[in-house]
Amino acid sequence: MTATSKLPAQKTGCSNCIMRGLGLCTVLIDMGWERPYAAETSITQKKSNFAARRTIFHPNTTLEGVPVICEGWATSIMKLSNGRRQILSFMVPGELVTCRLLFERKLHLSIDAITRGSIRTFDLTQLRAAMTMSPPIFDTFLSAYNEERNRADQLIADLGRRTATGRIARLMLDIWSRMEKAGKVADGAIEFPLRQTHIADATGLTTVYVSKVINAFRNGNLVEYSERSLKILDIDKLRQLAA
Amino acid sequence: MTATSKLPAQKTGCSNCIMRGLGLCTVLIDMGWERPYAAETSITQKKSNFAARRTIFHPNTTLEGVPVICEGWATSIMKLSNGRRQILSFMVPGELVTCRLLFERKLHLSIDAITRGSIRTFDLTQLRAAMTMSPPIFDTFLSAYNEERNRADQLIADLGRRTATGRIARLMLDIWSRMEKAGKVADGAIEFPLRQTHIADATGLTTVYVSKVINAFRNGNLVEYSERSLKILDIDKLRQLAA
DNA sequence: CGTAAAATTGAGCTGTCTCAATCAATGTGG
DNA sequence: CCACATTGATTGAGACAGCTCAATTTTACG
Numbered sequence A, B: 001m002t003a004t005s006k007l008p009a010q011k012t013g014c015s016n017c018i019m020r021g022l023g024l025c026t027v028l029i030d031m032g033w034e035r036p037y038a039a040e041t042s043i044t045q046k047k048s049n050f051a052a053r054r055t056i057f058h059p060n061t062t063l064e065g066v067p068v069i070c071e072g073w074a075t076s077i078m079k080l081s082n083g084r085r086q087i088l089s090f091m092v093p094g095e096l097v098t099c100r101l102l103f104e105r106k107l108h109l110s111i112d113a114i115t116r117g118s119i120r121t122f123d124l125t126q127l128r129a130a131m132t133m134s135p136p137i138f139d140t141f142l143s144a145y146n147e148e149r150n151r152a153d154q155l156i157a158d159l160g161r162r163t164a165t166g167r168i169a170r171l172m173l174d175i176w177s178r179m180e181k182a183g184k185v186a187d188g189a190i191e192f193p194l195r196q197t198h199i200a201d202a203t204g205l206t207t208v209y210v211s212k213v214i215n216a217f218r219n220g221n222l223v224e225y226s227e228r229s230l231k232i233l234d235i236d237k238l239r240q241l242a243a
Numbered sequence C: 001c002g003t004a005a006a007a008t009t010g011a012g013c014t015g016t017c018t019c020a021a022t023c024a025a026t027g028t029g030g
Numbered sequence D: 001c002c003a004c005a006t007t008g009a010t011t012g013a014g015a016c017a018g019c020t021c022a023a024t025t026t027t028a029c030g
Helices: A002-006 A009-016 A124-133 A135-161 A164-181 A196-203 A207-219 A235-242 B002-006 B009-016 B124-133 B135-161 B164-181 B196-203 B207-219 B235-242
Strands: A045-050 A055-057 A065-071 A074-079 A085-091 A110-113 A117-123 A189-191 A223-226 A229-232 B045-050 B055-057 B065-071 B074-079 B085-091 B110-113 B117-123 B189-191 B223-226 B229-232
Touching: A045 A065, A065 A124, A074 A196, A074 B135, A085 A135, A085 A196, A085 B135, A117 A124, A124 A135, A135 A164, A135 A196, A135 B074, A135 B085, A135 B135, A135 B196, A164 A189, A164 A196, A164 A207, A164 A229, A164 A235, A196 A207, A196 B135, A207 A223, B045 B065, B065 B124, B074 B196, B085 B135, B085 B196, B117 B124, B124 B135, B135 B164, B135 B196, B164 B189, B164 B196, B164 B207, B164 B229, B164 B235, B196 B207, B207 B223
Parallel strands: none
Antiparallel strands: A045 A117, A055 A110, A065 A117, A074 A085, A074 A110, A189 A229, A223 A229, B045 B117, B055 B110, B065 B117, B074 B085, B074 B110, B189 B229, B223 B229
16 A cells, blocks of 8 residues: 555545445545546535635535535634634535535535635435435434534533633644544644634634744644644643643 | 413423424423323323423433423533533523434533423434434424524634624524514513523623623613513614624 | 522733734745 | 745734622522
């Protein structure tokens, strides 16, 4: 598998995708460098690419399917009337944008790209059919929805009752463990394309203050955070701050 | 229907219950003062009462069904390791505790009573069967889950990006509109048994500061808030503060 | 009616914000 | 492939929203 490890990180995005796990997307990953993916799917899907920092779906769009981020990172954002923005969640490669689209066509949020990447939108009717036909598929989606919900609850607790330091530590640990679960820790580091703006909008803080907290982490030798990658140097101490 | 309006507010709790709407709970509401409800249900359920301010379900309890608050108010709470608590949601009479229990038996949160009241726990197996048999039932539960999720998103935005005044105004308006939808506005006021502790734990603030903000509301003739009831005197100005 | 829970008030403090200026990195078009 | 334009990060000084502590009063309830 040396060929695999030489692939750029983005190319392996699909390997941990929920749709593949369920056999709903049988895209064959071609390990060669030059040739594109050979696609042969079981559920109709529409693929498209997105550029970094662009809005992928504007608020109040009606979607005819459920989008999955295949490559790249994205985020779901709520825009307030006072012009401020709050990030609700981050999507790492292979993740569904949100399970709520399985049951509701209209998305009230904005989905914004962080890096550039690609997205596949799976046909809703076929997905719903697959769910009603197959209990395991049903259960997998619904527990994915539960997991989404649990993360939202955690975020509520973070914003309501934790200090800036704790919020940022927890954000880093959360993404770290998701990447770890997806087998994407390499050399003790993960891909981490979030800018301090994203961290600020997710933790309800200011970029200015985020910068100060992160520099405190760096000075305490807790993390390395540069060039779109994150290395946790002292996970115990970071967990302690996150408590 | 003069008899109905004379009933204490709690007694009419079931009228707007999702389970009744779906025909899953055919409890007959007896309008007499003294006699208890006559129960004749289509899904097996276990009824129990709870006292005010007690924990109804402790964290990490395994439930064999989905509980619905029939009478009284309750709240779901996340307890942090640092001893602080964050309220995730309020349940008004007739509401499901959380749809997540349709797909997951273990509840990581604490459910605490606000007032005293009663709860009916509906058998999970039969509920799931009803869901798979009947598409409308399926859809109703799933959009209830979506609504739960949307409220969580709103709360995230509140905590992350709104000021204390805005958070409290929005909490009041949110509960107001839920009560309004359930037809429970009487004399321009709603039942509102939340104490300032609850408001503080839901908005991520301190009871001390909540008290100050609410008194500012009172001085501005925006709301009346006393004796467990809430009256919004100037909804436009309150909405403006909540923007 | 007595006790526990909740609300109020004031004084002082601090975590986080705002503003503003500068510097570094990243991306883009010619 | 370079130069410029854009986006992101850093730093410092000052301000303020909301917190802590603590004492007192009011309300709720068994």
